[in-house]
Amino acid sequence: MPTCPECDVAIDIEEEDLEEGQIVECPECGAELEVVSTNPLEFDLVKDEEEKDDEEEAW
Numbered sequence: 001m002p003t004c005p006e007c008d009v010a011i012d013i014e015e016e017d018l019e020e021g022q023i024v025e026c027p028e029c030g031a032e033l034e035v036v037s038t039n040p041l042e043f044d045l046v047k048d049e050e051e052k053d054d055e056e057e058a059w
C-alpha cells in the first residue's frame with residue numbers, strides 16, 4: 001500500500017481508479033499528492049507553486 005510522503009500514513013485507495021498525473025488528497029494530512037506511477041502505485045507531494053514572498057523590506 002502506498003504511503004503519503006508528507007505524513008507517512010498508508011493510503012487505502014483503489015489503484016484502478018487512478019491515472020498517472022492525477023491529484024489525490026491525503027485523507028490524513030490533506031496534502032495534495034500526484035500519482036507519479038500506478039504500477040507500483042506511488043505518490044509525490046505536490047508543491048504549491050504560488051509562493052508568495054511578502055517579506056520585502058523597502059527600508
Ligand SMILES: [Zn+2]
Pocket residue numbers: 004005006007008009026027028029030031
Ligand atoms: Zn498525508
